[in-house]
Amino acid sequence: MTLITFRKVLSGLFFLLFLMLFAGGERLSAILSGILPPFQFVPALLRTLAQPAALFAAGLIGIVVLTLIFGRVYCSFLCPLGALQDLLIAASRKIGLRPRHAYRPPNNLLRYAILAVAAGALVAGFQSAVSLLDPFAWWGRLVTDFVLPLLTGSYNLAILAGKPFDLYLHPRQTPFITPPALALSAAFLALIVYLALTRGRLYCNTVCPVGAFLGLLARFSLFRFAAEKNACTECARCAEVCKAGCIDPQNAAIDMSRCVACFNCLDACARTTIRYRPQIPAVRFEDWSPARRRVVLGGFAGGLALTLASFAGLRQMLRIPSAKAQTPVTPPGSGNLARFTSRCCACSLCVAACPTAVLAPSFADYGTGALLQPKLNYEQSYCDYECNVCGRVCPTGAIADLALAEKKLIAIGEAKLLEDICVVYVNKTNCGACGEVCPTHAMRFEDRENILYPEVDQRYCIGCGACQLACPTTPRSIVVEPHKTHKRAEKYPEPARRPAPPPTASGDDFPF
Amino acid sequence: MKEPQKFNRREVLGKGLSLGLLVGGAVILGKTDFLLGQGPSASLPDLVAVKNGEPDALFKKAIDLLGGMRRFVKKGQTVVVKPNIGFPRVPEVGATTHPLLVKTIIESCYAAGAGKVYVFDNVVTPTAGNARNCYRLSGIDEAARAARGIVVPVDDFSYREVRIPGGKKLKTADVHALILDCDVFINVPVLKHHSSAHLSIAMKNLMGIVKNRMEYHLVGLDQCIADFCLYRKPDLNVVDAYRVLMSQGPAGPSNPHFADIQIKKTLLVSQDIVAVDAAAARIFGKDPEDIGYIKIGHAQKSGNMNLKDLKIVTYAM
Numbered sequence: 001m002t003l004i005t006f007r008k009v010l011s012g013l014f015f016l017l018f019l020m021l022f023a024g025g026e027r028l029s030a031i032l033s034g035i036l037p038p039f040q041f042v043p044a045l046l047r048t049l050a051q052p053a054a055l056f057a058a059g060l061i062g063i064v065v066l067t068l069i070f071g072r073v074y075c076s077f078l079c080p081l082g083a084l085q086d087l088l089i090a091a092s093r094k095i096g097l098r099p100r101h102a103y104r105p106p107n108n109l110l111r112y113a114i115l116a117v118a119a120g121a122l123v124a125g126f127q128s129a130v131s132l133l134d135p136f137a138w139w140g141r142l143v144t145d146f147v148l149p150l151l152t153g154s155y156n157l158a159i160l161a162g163k164p165f166d167l168y169l170h171p172r173q174t175p176f177i178t179p180p181a182l183a184l185s186a187a188f189l190a191l192i193v194y195l196a197l198t199r200g201r202l203y204c205n206t207v208c209p210v211g212a213f214l215g216l217l218a219r220f221s222l223f224r225f226a227a228e229k230n231a232c233t234e235c236a237r238c239a240e241v242c243k244a245g246c247i248d249p250q251n252a253a254i255d256m257s258r259c260v261a262c263f264n265c266l267d268a269c270a271r272t273t274i275r276y277r278p279q280i281p282a283v284r285f286e287d288w289s290p291a292r293r294r295v296v297l298g299g300f301a302g303g304l305a306l307t308l309a310s311f312a313g314l315r316q317m318l319r320i321p322s323a324k325a326q327t328p329v330t331p332p333g334s335g336n337l338a339r340f341t342s343r344c345c346a347c348s349l350c351v352a353a354c355p356t357a358v359l360a361p362s363f364a365d366y367g368t369g370a371l372l373q374p375k376l377n378y379e380q381s382y383c384d385y386e387c388n389v390c391g392r393v394c395p396t397g398a399i400a401d402l403a404l405a406e407k408k409l410i411a412i413g414e415a416k417l418l419e420d421i422c423v424v425y426v427n428k429t430n431c432g433a434c435g436e437v438c439p440t441h442a443m444r445f446e447d448r449e450n451i452l453y454p455e456v457d458q459r460y461c462i463g464c465g466a467c468q469l470a471c472p473t474t475p476r477s478i479v480v481e482p483h484k485t486h487k488r489a490e491k492y493p494e495p496a497r498r499p500a501p502p503p504t505a506s507g508d509d510f511p512f
Numbered sequence: 513m514k515e516p517q518k519f520n521r522r523e524v525l526g527k528g529l530s531l532g533l534l535v536g537g538a539v540i541l542g543k544t545d546f547l548l549g550q551g552p553s554a555s556l557p558d559l560v561a562v563k564n565g566e567p568d569a570l571f572k573k574a575i576d577l578l579g580g581m582r583r584f585v586k587k588g589q590t591v592v593v594k595p596n597i598g599f600p601r602v603p604e605v606g607a608t609t610h611p612l613l614v615k616t617i618i619e620s621c622y623a624a625g626a627g628k629v630y631v632f633d634n635v636v637t638p639t640a641g642n643a644r645n646c647y648r649l650s651g652i653d654e655a656a657r658a659a660r661g662i663v664v665p666v667d668d669f670s671y672r673e674v675r676i677p678g679g680k681k682l683k684t685a686d687v688h689a690l691i692l693d694c695d696v697f698i699n700v701p702v703l704k705h706h707s708s709a710h711l712s713i714a715m716k717n718l719m720g721i722v723k724n725r726m727e728y729h730l731v732g733l734d735q736c737i738a739d740f741c742l743y744r745k746p747d748l749n750v751v752d753a754y755r756v757l758m759s760q761g762p763a764g765p766s767n768p769h770f771a772d773i774q775i776k777k778t779l780l781v782s783q784d785i786v787a788v789d790a791a792a793a794r795i796f797g798k799d800p801e802d803i804g805y806i807k808i809g810h811a812q813k814s815g816n817m818n819l820k821d822l823k824i825v826t827y828a829m
Contacts, residue, residue: 160669166628170647170665173640355641381639385766386600429732430804432708436762437637445707450802452708466637472730492765495772498758510561510826511794512819 413463734804786815
């Protein structure tokens with residue numbers, strides 16, 4: 001097996017696994033989320049910075065060590081967005097859109113500036129910069145926003161086709177993606193498709209901060225691609241197959257910081273002058289020019305300064321609020337608003353896995369610093385009492401993995417009854433739709449002249465939104481207000497046992 | 513919906529012939545009082561109440577006393593069994609119909625010659641995941657399939673709008689096509705406490721065949737529940753009062769350990785939906801006069817809530 005076949009098989013496998021992680025249903029998502037995200041750079045980093053877990057720390061160290069030994073194999077083997085681009089690039093070559101690649105000089109200023117912005121944002125907890133740049137988050141949102149609706153839609157259509165034959169299956173819930181979030185995803189999809197079809201892996205080498213960071217490490221990797229200058233005929237076949245555009249055939253130079261280790265050049269080289277093998281560090285610094293170093297460092301420092309300035313000072317100066325006055329309800333396990341928004345990378349895995357589809361990507365509801373992070377969308381659905389999937393799948397720990405018994409007592413908000421529009425108070429007729437669905441018995445009913453008036457007992461309300469969804473009035477007479485810091489509800493007391501009536505032999509003691 | 517009464521020639525001839533034989537035989541044997549209505553088969557009860565047994569035995573006894581399943585289900589007919597599967601609860605909570613009862617009814621329908629038996633309920637919070645949980649947790653999905661019942665999940669596309677003749681508040685309803693198209697409709701509610709209707713029994717259970725149930729809540733729950741019976745009453749009502757949820761209804765707690773349950777091991781069957789609700793209210797320990805929709809249903813002549821006017825057969829096992 002050549003290294004190329006090895007790469008294709010492995011990245012194909014990871015591509016499918018990452019597809020199933022987001023589109024495989026809640027059960028598969030819960031299993032795969034314990035295996036895959038530790039080996040994704042940004043989730044592993046976020047988790048390790050906030051609340052280190054052994055597997056995630058090992059994953060992070062593993063990625064760094066792997067890169068230091070083999071170069072950016074991460075980008076060709078493990079990154080699902082990379083695999084998606086490789087598929088597009090292959091398609092582009094097949095249809096003749098771009099049959100040949102060519103050397104492209106690096107845009108270091110841009111790439112390290114973006115890295116600096118991302119790093120600064122990470123430190124400052126300004127997650128928008130991270131979630132708008134992280135390849136894992138974009139992959140997740142692309143699958144959740146486009147692939148998942150397509151899959152569930154066709155599944156539900158197939159179910160309809162079975163009905164005339166008495167074949168019945170439960171339909172699946174399609175996630176609800178808020179229009180601005182969907183528009184942003186569509187724009188990114190257009191961008192990544194365009195870049196891949198016409199410019200190869202340009203995104204990975206100019207925009208992606210993970211690529212830029214691993215590129216810094218790959219400069220010093222043990223295994224390196226190198227052409228033997230004396231044997232090279234400058235035929236440029238290697239450059240023609242190089243998706244990263246990092247081979248300069250005229251100088252027989254390969255830029256390891258941009259090489260994504262796809263191994264295509266090894267096969268293409270007619271005289272096998274390109275080798276991939278351990279090499280001594282001495283040769284590495286030959287092309288390390290002080291001028292470029294200044295540019296790089298300048299870009300890094302500038303980006304970092306810009307990021308930091310844009311948070312505290314600038315935002316206050318321009319009076320950009322950090323969040324709307326009324327923020328949405330955050331998922332159970334997110335603890336409080338600040339904790340949640342500073343840890344979530346907006347990958348939408350919880351959105352994809354949520355069985356009631358109550359989780360939906362926000363747009364700027366949490367402020368400009370936390371774009372696209374999920375919120376509970378109570379106008380569309382409610383949070384299922386018997387479910388803790390969002391916490392189980394969350395890769396960054398922004399939604400803590402609560403045990404179900406614990407989650408059932410976490411109040412993420414509280415229901416407010418609006419008596420001035422509630423039909424029972426206004427029309428004096430029974431309704432009680434809120435009470436039918438309340439899972440914690442927080443809805444109490446007071447019997448006044450045989451009419452049952454609803455009241456909310458806040459001791460038991462966990463803010464799940466079932467009542468809001470059930471309420472028949474427009475606008476709703478019961479709405480959940482968020483707790484910015486989640487609270488703990490009281491446990492509903494156990495009722496006294498009722499004894500069974502003694503069995504009687506005769507049929508005379510029926511009450512009629 | 514098809515016509516409630518249909519005879520084909522063979523059936524009429526067969527009935528005429530057997531009637532002739534019966535009358536002739538009785539006259540010959542000198543047992544004419546049997547023909548005058550004193551015998552059990554000549555005057556069937558309006559309502560049967562049975563207790564002290566398991567759900568399967570209770571139903572078999574009750575349906576026997578009501579004249580047997582063949583009275584309701586004819587050969588080749590399509591039957592819909594409509595239990596209460598409204599909540600994601602295990603049977604021990606008492607929020608859903610006992611799965612063994614559903615299974616026994618389906619078996620009894622097939623034994624009477626039914627062509628197809630469908631099982632359906634529109635769950636209270638009709639999201640896809642919740643409906644799946646309701647069907648699975650209630651044990652009804654598995655029990656119904658074991659008896660060859662065709663389990664039909666909730667979808668949004670199977671409803672047709674019908675007019676309610678004489679409905680005071682409920683003018684139209686979106687009714688599930690299964691109910692509209694079936695020959696026999698068997699209503700199998702569970703008796704339980706209900707936070708906004710006091711009790712949920714047979715009339716309330718019919719909210720699970722309409723899509724616009726929230727309209728009921730909005731314009732007047734009791735009146736709408738009663739109004740629907742002006743359109744369609746079930747051919748048979750079987751009320752499960754085996755395990756009765758006495759408070760925290762209609763959903764009950766998700767943990768059966770916390771459920772306020774009284775084991776009554778009772779079952780009621782009747783064609784009269786108002787009468788069966790009135791009798792079940794008494795079993796629960798409530799006066800039917802206090803239940804809004806029972807009173808309205810009686811006033812609108814959908815049935816008779818005055819139990820003393822009815823022929824009721826009771827039996828303790």
